[in-house]
């Protein structure tokens with residue numbers, strides 16, 4: 001893991017903080033404890049740690065579900081959001097990804113006019129209006145793309161919208177349960193057709209294709225971030241994006257793509273696909289015991305990235321697909 005050369009830059013990663021000022025509880029299946037108040041403390045510790053690192057992260061990727069849906073029930077959504085965002089006042093710049101819990105608390109319109117809209121800080125913010133996706137380049141030859149995994153969804157879309165109707169039809173075609181959060185089957189890939197997941201519209205896939213084609217041309221290295229994972233071997237399939245295979249094919253068709261980072265599955269996961277793309281699903285802070293943590297710093301080098309994980313998050317070396325270092329074995 002030790003590298004003699006200094007990294008080109010570094011960035012922080014953290015997922016599923018799901019803060020709420022309520023007592024500890026359990027997930028729906030009652031298999032995992034959730035530490036709603038303590039998640040804020042773990043976020044504070046992560047930020048403190050990033051702030052004292054030798055190579056301070058240029059930015060933080062926050063993979064979504066920053067506040068828990070329970071806040072809505074207690075009319076505490078804005079208070080909880082203000083509380084977590086206050087912590088980020090002391091951190092490097094943050095790129096916020098949107099997850100299902102953002103939509104349990106806020107409408108899409110409210111999110112667009114909130115601090116969670118990191119896209120509004122980007123120059124190219126106006127090239128797509130109907131989904132929350134954007135890209136940025138923090139250093140020459142490196143690009144990051146933030147995707148909207150709830151572009152097709154029945155949470156966060158107005159019932160009157162085409163996207164809502166299209167999403168409802170897709171869900172109902174695969175899930176005949178009255179409660180659409182209840183999976184249609186108990187194992188396998190079809191489990192993903194639940195209301196708490198979503199997908200990517202054709203417009204967003206076209207936009208992504210265009211961004212990645214340009215990155216290929218420029219010989220950039222691209223990391224893509226989304227709340228929902230897109231590789232079945234990087235997650236419990238119940239957490240996959242509905243049209244994960246379309247995104248996966250697109251990523252694999254572009255040589256610029258090196259890494260896909262997601263949240264949502266609090267157990268985390270990792271898989272390197274046949275094209276050499278690393279699929280990292282981050283362990284969720286909300287299900288992390290108080291004495292541990294779940295965040296990381298990714299150090300970016302010419303030929304690889306190195307993830308230094310904390311607590312439940314493992315260290316990993318992530319060589320670039322087709323890189324010289326990989327051919328020579330790292």
Ligand SMILES: Nc1ncnc2c1ncn2[C@@H]1O[C@H](COP(=O)(O)OP(=O)(O)O)[C@@H](O)[C@H]1O
Nearest residue numbers: 027028029065100101179181182183196264266
């Ligand atoms: N098997 C299930 N049947 C019915 N509802 C479920 C099921 N699993 C989850 N849910 C509901 O779906 C929503 C999201 O589930 P949850 O486990 O809280 O997701 P997250 O990991 O995003 O917090 C919650 O409202 C939860 O009650």
